[in-house]
Amino acid sequence: MVDGRRANELRKIKCKPSVLSQADGSAYIEQGNTKCLAAVYGPRETRQKAQLIHNKANINVEISLAPFSMPQERKKRSKSDRRLLEIASAVKQTFEPIIMTSLFARSQIDIYLQILQFDGGTIQICINAATLALIDAGIPMQEYVCACSAGCHENHTLLDLNNAEEMADTPELTVALLPMSGKLTLLQMDSRLHVDKLEPVMNLAALGCKEIYQTLDETVREYVKDLFQKSSPY
Amino acid sequence: MSIHFLFPKPAFSAGNNDQKDQDGDVDMFVRAQRDNFESKVVTPGQVITADTQYMRGHGTYLNEEESSHISSVAGVVERVNKLITVRPLHTRYTGNIGDLVIGRITEVTNKRWKVDINSRQDAVLLLSAINLPGGVQRRKTEADELQMRKFFAEGDLLAAEFQGSFNDGSTSLHTRNLKYGKLRNGSLIVVPPALVQRCKTHFHTLSCGVDVTLGLNGYIWVSKHSSKNLDELDPEAIYSNDNEPVDRSTRETIARVCNCINALSRHFMCITDTIIAYAYEASLKYPVKDLLKLEAMEFVTTEVRHKLSVVRSIY
Numbered sequence: 001m002v003d004g005r006r007a008n009e010l011r012k013i014k015c016k017p018s019v020l021s022q023a024d025g026s027a028y029i030e031q032g033n034t035k036c037l038a039a040v041y042g043p044r045e046t047r048q049k050a051q052l053i054h055n056k057a058n059i060n061v062e063i064s065l066a067p068f069s070m071p072q073e074r075k076k077r078s079k080s081d082r083r084l085l086e087i088a089s090a091v092k093q094t095f096e097p098i099i100m101t102s103l104f105a106r107s108q109i110d111i112y113l114q115i116l117q118f119d120g121g122t123i124q125i126c127i128n129a130a131t132l133a134l135i136d137a138g139i140p141m142q143e144y145v146c147a148c149s150a151g152c153h154e155n156h157t158l159l160d161l162n163n164a165e166e167m168a169d170t171p172e173l174t175v176a177l178l179p180m181s182g183k184l185t186l187l188q189m190d191s192r193l194h195v196d197k198l199e200p201v202m203n204l205a206a207l208g209c210k211e212i213y214q215t216l217d218e219t220v221r222e223y224v225k226d227l228f229q230k231s232s233p234y
Numbered sequence: 235m236s237i238h239f240l241f242p243k244p245a246f247s248a249g250n251n252d253q254k255d256q257d258g259d260v261d262m263f264v265r266a267q268r269d270n271f272e273s274k275v276v277t278p279g280q281v282i283t284a285d286t287q288y289m290r291g292h293g294t295y296l297n298e299e300e301s302s303h304i305s306s307v308a309g310v311v312e313r314v315n316k317l318i319t320v321r322p323l324h325t326r327y328t329g330n331i332g333d334l335v336i337g338r339i340t341e342v343t344n345k346r347w348k349v350d351i352n353s354r355q356d357a358v359l360l361l362s363a364i365n366l367p368g369g370v371q372r373r374k375t376e377a378d379e380l381q382m383r384k385f386f387a388e389g390d391l392l393a394a395e396f397q398g399s400f401n402d403g404s405t406s407l408h409t410r411n412l413k414y415g416k417l418r419n420g421s422l423i424v425v426p427p428a429l430v431q432r433c434k435t436h437f438h439t440l441s442c443g444v445d446v447t448l449g450l451n452g453y454i455w456v457s458k459h460s461s462k463n464l465d466e467l468d469p470e471a472i473y474s475n476d477n478e479p480v481d482r483s484t485r486e487t488i489a490r491v492c493n494c495i496n497a498l499s500r501h502f503m504c505i506t507d508t509i510i511a512y513a514y515e516a517s518l519k520y521p522v523k524d525l526l527k528l529e530a531m532e533f534v535t536t537e538v539r540h541k542l543s544v545v546r547s548i549y
Binding site for chain 1: 275277278279280293295304306307308309310322323324325326340348350354355356402403404428429500501502503504
């Protein structure tokens with residue numbers, strides 16, 4: 001691949017939960033050169049009465065791209081940019097069946113995602129960061145949601161595309177998977193791919209998701225162990 | 235005829251790792267460890283146990299085939315007899331009846347106030363649940379309904395007790411005790427609710443001369459010591475908005491105690507009155523402002539841990 005990885009190698013992942021003290025839950029995640037910060041507030045009182053659902057919690061996702069995130073121009077993107085709204089809606093739909101919203105009627109869960117450096121793979125890093133932040137906030141979920149992208153170039157299936165590869169007209173498929181049960185919650189593609197190639201690309205992306213799950217799970221476990229040791233009362 | 239002595243068989247065919255103490259008793263916890271999930275760290279989606287004899291509590295759910303218990307949060311498994319729960323790290327406050335909480339008024343509506351108590355929804359304080367001035371038992375009148383802002387306006391802080399919860403999950407408070415009511419002469423500090431332990435009383439007076447009110451929802455009020463006896467309180471003045479004059483040394487002490495509590499919460503240590511007292515003594519080495527720096531916080535928390543281990547080793 002362009003950055004010297006093998007075709008089925010993920011970019012290097014670094015993640016850290018609980019980076020913001022004000023938010024109920026937060027996480028910082030880096031996948032290669034893409035960096036994302038997630039903050040979760042909730043469940044808390046709904047801000048607008050119109051969004052109140054009487055038997056579940058309302059999930060609200062907002063994504064913003066920092067003006068310094070793109071390497072070329074310093075451009076301020078507004079929050080209602082069409083592409084960002086689409087990604088936010090995809091993230092919201094991914095998490096709606098997973099978070100146990102029926103436990104918190106009439107309240108609201110806010111997920112704020114901020115992309116600090118952009119190098120491709122926006123949706124996948126947003127979903128991974130949101131998962132980590134929701135776990136940090138103690139919001140009950142069925143399980144982790146891990147997302148990964150894969151593509152196909154000249155009959156080779158490639159895993160975890162960065163920006164240069166995305167821009168080179170490679171068809172890109174983003175998959176969000178529940179690692180334990182193997183169910184898919186999101187399958188998104190914006191380009192054209194031959195139907196025969198769909199299965200190998202999807203399988204490779206699913207493998208990538210499982211690997212990401214291992215990394216995220218290890219981080220969470222270490223963090224939980226550390227905190228429980230610190231907080232054990234006399 | 236030959237006589238055989240039949241020795242009694244052991245009570246249950248226990249495994250090899252049963253340790254009998256000097257009375258010949260076997261620790262029943264060994265059985266739980268064999269089941270192997272007590273105090274285990276779990277993450278969402280992980281199977282806790284495949285044994286369906288247990289009841290599931292908060293933080294767990296049954297999978298579709300109803301064959302195993304799965305955790306839904308990241309935390310530590312706690313087992314009480316047959317009930318399994320998973321306790322996560324940072325949750326919002328979930329109330330229990332009788333808890334003392336501190337809240338801030340967010341809204342004044344028809345015959346009730348909405349109070350923010352760091353929980354999943356704002357709590358409700360009904361007009362019929364407060365002490366009306368002019369005598370403890372006084373029926374509320376129409377005039378009271380129209381003048382609710384005279385009692386509590388938006389932004390006021392108050393101490394109240396958790397009364398109960400409604401069907402939709404919202405909770406109700408009451409202040410029908412002279413100890414509760416509007417808070418004055420002090421400073422609020424917010425910590426994670428899991429760090430405040432339930433104890434006999436939540437109103438403490440520290441030896442340095444300040445009052446600390448530990449709200450179980452994570453809101454802590456540190457204030458000037460009020461030496462007034464409860465019976466002497468003027469019933470008209472319980473809703474006054476005026477602070478008493480607070481001198482400089484008391485203000486410094488209040489600020490120092492607030493910074494100590496902040497240091498304890500950053501390092502995720504439990505907050506009780508004895509721990510705050512230890513932290514206060516340890517912090518006297520630094521000027522008040524420096525307590526916000528990382529090294530000072532580390533020093534204070536290591537001193538407190540040291541003192542706690544000394545106390546524990548005595549027992």
